[in-house]
Structure formats: C-alpha cells, structure tokens
Amino acid sequence: DVKVTQSSRYLVKRTGEKVFLECVQDMDHENMFWYRQDPGLGLRLIYFSYDVKMKEKGDIPEGYSVSREKKERFSLILESASTNQTSMYLCASSLPTATNEKLFFGSGTQLSVL
Amino acid sequence: AQSVTQLGSHVSVSEGALVLLRCNYSSSVPPYLFWYVQYPNQGLQLLLKYTSAATLVKGINGFEAEFKKSETSFHLTKPSAHMSDAAEYFCAVSPINDYKLSFGAGTTVTVRA
Numbered sequence: 001d002v003k004v005t006q007s008s009r010y011l012v013k014r015t016g017e018k019v020f021l022e023c024v025q026d027m028d029h030e031n032m033f034w035y036r037q038d039p040g041l042g043l044r045l046i047y048f049s050y051d052v053k054m055k056e057k058g059d060i061p062e063g064y065s066v067s068r069e070k071k072e073r074f075s076l077i078l079e080s081a082s083t084n085q086t087s088m089y090l091c092a093s094s095l096p097t098a099t100n101e102k103l104f105f106g107s108g109t110q111l112s113v114l
Numbered sequence: 115a116q117s118v119t120q121l122g123s124h125v126s127v128s129e130g131a132l133v134l135l136r137c138n139y140s141s142s143v144p145p146y147l148f149w150y151v152q153y154p155n156q157g158l159q160l161l162l163k164y165t166s167a168a169t170l171v172k173g174i175n176g177f178e179a180e181f182k183k184s185e186t187s188f189h190l191t192k193p194s195a196h197m198s199d200a201a202e203y204f205c206a207v208s209p210i211n212d213y214k215l216s217f218g219a220g221t222t223v224t225v226r227a
Binding site for chain 1: 158163204218
C-alpha cells in the first residue's frame with residue numbers, strides 16, 4: 001500500500017524556535033508538496049518540489065523554507081516559528097503526470113506554536 | 115488564478131437522504147476538477163476527478179459529480195447517505211498541465227441517524 005509518512009502527529013514549539021517537519025514517501029514519486037490546513041480556509045500550498053533539490057514557492061511561502069536532498073524525503077522548515085503558524089500541516093506526493101490527478105496525503109502534523 | 119468556492123461550510127443530512135455538496139470554480143478555460151474527502155485524523159483521499167472526458171464522473175463510495183461548464187460548477191452528490199460518510203469534503207481545481215491544486219474551504223458533512 002502506498003504511504004506518505006509524517007514524522008510527528010502533534011508538535012508543540014515556542015515562538016522563535018526553528019522547527020522541522022519531515023515527510024517521507026515510499027512510492028518513488030517525483031512531486032512532493034507541503035500544504036497547511038486551517039478551518040474555513042481549506043488547504044493552501046506552501047511549497048512544492050518536482051525533483052531532488054528543486055523547489056517552487058506555492059501561495060503562502062513566507063516564513064517557510066524547504067529541503068529535498070533525497071527523492072523520498074521533503075522537509076518543511078519554519079526558520080523562526082510564530083503563533084500565526086499554528087496549523088495542521090499536510091504533506092502530499094504524486095507522479096509527474098500532466099493532470100497531477102492523484103495526490104497521496106500523509107495524516108498531517110498538528111503544530112502549536114506558543 | 116484559478117479558484118473554487120464551496121457553498122456551505124457545514125451540511126447535515128439524515129441517514130438515507132441525498133447528499134449534495136456544491137462547488138463552483140472560476141477559470142477562463144475548463145480546468146481539471148477534483149473532490150477529496152478527509153476522515154477524522156486522516157489525510158485527504160481522492161473521491162473522483164474530472165479531466166475533460168465524461169461530464170458525469172463516478173467516484174468511490176457511491177459518490178458522483180457532474181461538470182457543468184455553463185454554470186462553472188462541479189457539485190458532488192450521493193443518493194443515500196450512510197453514517198460512514200461523515201467527513202470533510204474538499205473541492206479542488208487544477209489548470210491543465212499544471213502540478214498545483216487549489217482547494218476550496220471545505221464542507222463538513224454530519225449524518226444523523
């Protein structure tokens with residue numbers, strides 16, 4: 001069965017801390033994505049990567065960076081966590097088809113920044 | 115930029131009743147459209163997709179959606195709700211030949227016994 005694994009289900013951090021969210025997929029997918037999910041706003045794309053060491057900004061990249069050193073792993077980095085980054089973070093992966101028709105999602109990391 | 119609007123953040127239906135979730139998109143050309151479902155404490159799963167083939171699309175778990183270009187809509191329906199349909203549903207849009215999906219705000223469905 002295909003799998004996207006996010007390292008933590010719940011995370012509590014302090015304002016100003018550097019935070020790493022890790023995501024691993026076992027499907028040999030080229031594309032990987034980081035979304036944040038907030039009530040009433042749906043999912044918003046933070047960053048995505050279409051190959052190792054390649055990345056592109058999504059709709060809300062401010063305050064975030066990413067790293068993709070290996071094909072299976074895509075990390076989201078909060079350089080200096082702030083309370084407005086408290087959210088559910090979802091990682092996803094997909095094949096590089098034109099339609100990008102099926103994203104496979106992890107179960108999410110609920111991050112609280114105090 | 116393409117976007118989707120989901121009408122109604124919460125929908126409550128009785129078990130056995132029709133489920134209707136509304137989604138409208140804004141795009142200058144017909145895009146690709148998707149419905150995803152999120153069960154509690156899980157990631158999203160693809161329910162169905164429209165990619166310019168048949169306008170009536172059948173998905174998993176008895177759901178279907180109809181693409182109507184004239185109304186710029188892609189509403190999701192299920193004739194008879196089951197308790198297991200309680201979840202959050204997201205409509206999403208993608209330009210043709212683009213990696214990125216844009217999601218709506220979501221509609222939470224509760225099913226009354």
